[in-house]
Amino acid sequence: MSAPLFSKVLVANRGEIAVRVMRTLREMGIATVAVYSDADRNSLHVRMADEAERIGPPPSADSYLRMDRILDAARKHGAAAIHPGYGFLSENAEFAAACEDAGVVFIGPSSQSIRAMGSKTAARQVAIAAGTPVVPGTEGPVDAAQARAFGRQAGYPILLKAVAGGGGKGMRRVDREADLESALRDASSEALRAFRNGDMYAEKLIERPRHIEIQVLGDRHGHLIHLGERECSIQRRHQKVIEECPSPLVDLHTEMRHAMGEAAVRAAAAAGYYNAGTVEFLADAQRNFYFLEMNTRLQVEHPVTELVTGLDLVRLQVEIAAGRPLRLKQEDVRWRGWAMECRIYAEDPYNNFLPYPGKITRLTRPLGPGVRIDGAIYPGWTVPVDYDPLLAKLAVWAGHRDDAADRMIRALREYDVGGIRTNIGFFRQILEDAEFRAARLHTGFIEEFFERRTPPQTSPDMAVAAALAAALHARSRFRAPETTRADSTSNWLRAGRSGLLR
Amino acid sequence: MSAPLFSKVLVANRGEIAVRVMRTLREMGIATVAVYSDADRNSLHVRMADEAERIGPPPSADSYLRMDRILDAARKHGAAAIHPGYGFLSENAEFAAACEDAGVVFIGPSSQSIRAMGSKTAARQVAIAAGTPVVPGTEGPVDAAQARAFGRQAGYPILLKAVAGGGGKGMRRVDREADLESALRDASSEALRAFRNGDMYAEKLIERPRHIEIQVLGDRHGHLIHLGERECSIQRRHQKVIEECPSPLVDLHTEMRHAMGEAAVRAAAAAGYYNAGTVEFLADAQRNFYFLEMNTRLQVEHPVTELVTGLDLVRLQVEIAAGRPLRLKQEDVRWRGWAMECRIYAEDPYNNFLPYPGKITRLTRPLGPGVRIDGAIYPGWTVPVDYDPLLAKLAVWAGHRDDAADRMIRALREYDVGGIRTNIGFFRQILEDAEFRAARLHTGFIEEFFERRTPPQTSPDMAVAAALAAALHARSRFRAPETTRADSTSNWLRAGRSGLLR
C-alpha cells in the first residue's frame, strides 16, 4: 500500500501480453494506459485498462509499430513509463532510444544492449567474445575447398546456408564429403536465384536438437542473475507451442543449468544487459549447448519460469526499470516442481496449422488446482485477422513432470472454444504421446508425431450421444413434425468411429 | 501413465468440492461417478463426471445424506472407493463404517477416528489426554461457588455457557467477580427456557481470538505429519470467509508452527488418525493456543495449504486410502510465499449476509498469474435454494502477504457475477482495509469492520458513464423516439456518489 513506483504506465502492445502486463501493474497500484488500433477497440486489453488511446488503423505498421503515436499517447495520458510486451516495438533499439529521449522510461534493456544483441551475427560475436559456446561455423563465405576443410574439422553432418538467406532457401544438409561439392553448387545457385547472392557459409549440423533457453535478469546497477532454463523443443513452423520449466534434460543433469546459466549471464553481461532477457541455446544429445540468439524482452513463455521460481517477472521488470536494485541473489533462486505451457492458437492443426480467425461463440475455460490462463478473449469477440493468432496461454504446475502432463490433459479437456478452430485437441494428443511422456524432445518432434500418430478412438455411445444431440437440436428448429417413411441404415455407430480431436 | 490406484471413484458430494475432487481424480486416471439430487441434474459436477446417478429429490436428507442410495450407486457403477468431500456424510462415522462393510474404500479416516473426534466434548478429552492445550473450563456444570472458584483460578473475563446450549443462547460474558452471580442466574434461566436445562459451565474467555488451524496428514501405517497452519479469523455468522496460509501471526513467530503442529499431530495420533484432517485452535494475543475441535475430512479452505506447500491434498488422500505409505517426511514440507482465499457466496453482505440464490446471467472470472478458482457455476445456471450458497473459492498466491492481498483485489475487480448478489465487492473493501493489511485479525473482525467502514467513493465520470450506458440501453428498448420538453436537473453527478461496491 506504499506509493507506486510509477503512477501510470502505457502498455505498447495488444492481446494476452498486454492484459498480463496490466494485471501486474494493477497489483502494483499503477494506472494502466492501453493503445489500440481500430481492429482492437473491443479487445480485452482496452476494456480492462484504466485509460486508452487509439493509435491508428488495423495494420501494425500504421498502429502498434508507430513510435510517434505511441509516444504521443504516453505524453497525452501522462504515462511515466512504457512496457513494450513482446513483438511489435519490444526489440526495437530506436524505440527504446526514443523513449529515453522523450523522458519516458522504457521497461526493458538499454537501446545499446538491444543493438548489441539485435542481429544474430552481432549477437554471435558478443557471445564468442564472452566465451559462450556457439554452433561451430565458418562465419564468412566459403568456397568448396574451405567448406571441405570445415567439414573435416567439425565432422559431418554439416549444414550449408546462404549468407543472405532465410526461410530454408539455399540451405542444404551434407552427410559426407563426397556429397559436398554438388550440394554447395546447387545451394549456391538456389541462393543466387532467391536472394541475388550466391555466397554460402557452413555450419555444424546439430541433429535432433533441443531448444533450451535461459532467463536472465539484471538491475541497472550491474547485478545480473539467471532464473534457470525453459525447454521449448515442441515447435510447429519454427514457432514454440509447448514450453516446460525445468527442461527434462537439464532436470536429469542439473550441472547443465549451472553451466548454461553462467554462459547466458556472461553473454548478457558482455552486452551491458539489464532488465529481463532470454538467451536461447540449442542442445544436442551429448548435452553440448550452443548459443543461438538473445531475446531482449519478456518471452511469451515466461509464465512457466514464474510458476516454478515463484517470481513475478513483470513486477521485477518494473522495479528494475524504476532503478531499484535487484535484491534477489543467484543463490536465492529456487526451482520447485514442474510447469508446462500450451499456446492456444486460432488455427487448424489438421490443415497445416493454418490460422483460423473468427467469432468466438462458446468459451469454457479450465479452472481448479495448478491451472493458469493468460488470455485476451471472451465469448462474442471476433479474433481479428490482422495479428498473430495466439488466443491464450494455458499453463499448469504440479510437483512432477508426469503430474503436470496429466494436469495439462485434464485442463485441455475442460477447455472449450467454439466458433473457431484451435489446437486444443491436438495438444491433448501430444501430451498423451509416449515419446513426449518419455521426454524424447527435439525441434522436429511435431513432424515426426504426425507420421506416427494414430487418431484417438471414441466410444460407440459417444457417437450415439452426438447423434441424439444433433437430432434434438435439429428437431427444435424444424416446425410441425410429421411421421414419414424410413430408408436404409448403416452401422457407423457400432464402429467406434474416430472423431477428430479438435 | 501407470495403472490408476482405483479404476473408478464415486464422489458423494455436489458443488465446488465435488468438481475439485473430480479434477484430481481425472488427473490420476481414475473414472469419476457423480451422484445428484433432482435440483442438481444440470449442475457442473454432473456435467463434468464420467458417470452419474440420481439419488433422490432436492432435500439433502432425501439425497446427499442417503447412505443407502449412495452405496447402491457405488455398487451399480462399480466404484471402488468413495470420496465424501466436506459436509453431508463426510464426518459421519456410520457412513464410513457402512463403506467399510460394503467393501468400498472410504477416502478419509477410519470410522473409529471419526467417532473419537466427532463430538466436541469427546475430542476435548482426546486432546487433553494427548497433552494438547484446551481452553480452560470447568467441564461439568457449576454452581455459583464453583464458578467463583474457577473465575479466581482462570482469571477474568470468563464465559458462562449452557451445557445443552448452542447459538449463543444462555451465554454470558463476565468481566469481574461482582457480576458473576447475577449473570449465572440470568443465563441459567435463559438456558432453562431455551433448552429445558439450566445447567451452566464456565470457560476462560479468549478475547479477540484468532482462528488458526493445523492441517494434518497421515497414512495407514502410522506415519503422521502436519502441513502447517491456516488462519481463518475473518468470519461472518461464525463461518470462515477469508483464509490465509501462513497465518500472519505464526509467520512472525514461526516457533508457533512447530508447537501447534506438534500438538495437532499428538491429538490426531491419540485418535489413531489417518488421511487428511484439521485441528482447529483459538490463539490469543499472548500467542497461547487452545484446541477447539478436529475436522475429520478435507477442509473447504485446503487450497491455501496446497498453494503454499505445493501439494495436492486430494491426490494424497486417494493415495493414502489406497494403502500407499506417505513418503513425505515432516522435514520435507516446505512453505513458500503467501496464499489467500475468499469464499464467494450468493448472498447480500449489506443485508445481513442473507442468501441470494437465483439465475446467473453474466459470469467473468479473473485469470492471469497467481489466481486459482474452484467453482461449480456457469452462465445460465440457477443456484438452487436447497444447499449452501457457496459459489466458488477464489484463491491467490504471491511471494508476500501484501502482494497476495493486492493480487486478490485485482482478481476481485476482474470477477463479475450477474443476476444474483455476491460478496465479491465486500471482500474488496476488507482487503483494502488498513486493519486487515496490518494483519490485526480476530474472529470479530467483520462486525468491527462494519462499524468503521466508510463506503468507497466513485469518480463523477464513472457515474456519467453509468448514466450514459443506462440511457443507451433504454434507448435500444424504446421505439420511435421523439423530442420532448425537459424539466429540472440535479447535481448528483458532481458529488462523486458512493456507488455500492457489490
Add this chain to the structure above:
Amino acid sequence: MKLHLTMDGAPGQIEILSPGPACCFRLNGEQREAAVETPEPGVYSVLLNGRVYDARIEELADGARGVAVVIDGFRFVVEVRDPRRMAAAAAQTGRQGAATVAAPMPGKVVRVLVALGDQVEAGQGIAVVEAMKMQNEMKAAHAGRVASLRVKEGDTVSAGQTLATIE
C-alpha cells in the same frame, strides 16, 4: 430524445444526440462526447475523457424499476424514463398507501405467522422465508392490520416479492 434519469434516487436528464460509436450526449445540460461500443450484449465499453468504463447492464428483479449498471464492481441503480410515456405509466401505478412486507431474498415460505385481518405490532413476525438452510423472519415495520396476505406455506418467492401488506 430527452430522457429522465433517476440514479440511486437522485433525478437528472440525458439527451442522446448521437448514439455511437462516436457518442454525443447532453447530461444535465452539459454536452459531452464518448466513444461507445457494445462488445457483448448488455455491456457498454465507454471511453470518456481518455478513461475506460466497462459498464454491464443488469435487469433488476421483478417489481423494481430501472436497471443496475455495474462498473468496476460499483453498482448504480438507474431508472430511465421517456417523459412522453410517463403519463401512461403513472396511470398504471397502483395505490401505494399500505406498507408492504417483502421477501429480502429468494426462497421458500416455511411458515406464515399471521392471518388476513390480524392486528399486528411493529416488529411482529409475518412470515418465515428459508433459503440455503437459513431462515429469515419477515417483520412488520409498524403496527397495523394485515390488509393482504399474498403467500402461503410452501410458496417459492423471489427477492422483493410482496408477502403481505399492513395498513
Add this chain to the structure above:
Amino acid sequence: MKLHLTMDGAPGQIEILSPGPACCFRLNGEQREAAVETPEPGVYSVLLNGRVYDARIEELADGARGVAVVIDGFRFVVEVRDPRRMAAAAAQTGRQGAATVAAPMPGKVVRVLVALGDQVEAGQGIAVVEAMKMQNEMKAAHAGRVASLRVKEGDTVSAGQTLATIE
C-alpha cells in the same frame, strides 16, 4: 418424426419418440433411452447407459450443411434431414460439375493470380489468402479453364468460401 442422419459421412436414421428429459429414441432401428437436459443454449447433457456426455452444438460456417457436435473435445459433423423436406432442398441445390477452389481459412485476398477464362495447370496458383501474417496460395486441383472467379484483391473471405471454379 423419423430423421435422416449423416455422421462424418456415413448415413443413419433416428426417430425421437419422446424428447426429454426422459428421452426415448430409435437409432438405426434400436430403441434406447437417455436422460437429456439443455443446461445452456445449444448444449445437451446426455445421460446414456449411466455415462455422461456434455454435447455442444456448433453451427458450421456458411456453405457447410449440418452441425458439429463437440463432446469431450471430439468433434462429430452431423447432418440431420427431415425426409419430407428433402425434395424441396434437392431442388435448391445447384449444379456441382465444376471443381471449386475454396479458402481454407478466413482471411483477406491479397493477390488474384489468374483471370476469368485462363487455362490453368494442376497445382497452379489461383489466389493468395492472408490471415494473421500468414499467406497461403490456393492452387487448382487439376488442369482446366477458370470458369468463374468470385473474389478480387482486398476481399474478405470466410473458411470454405469459393474463390474460383475450374472446368
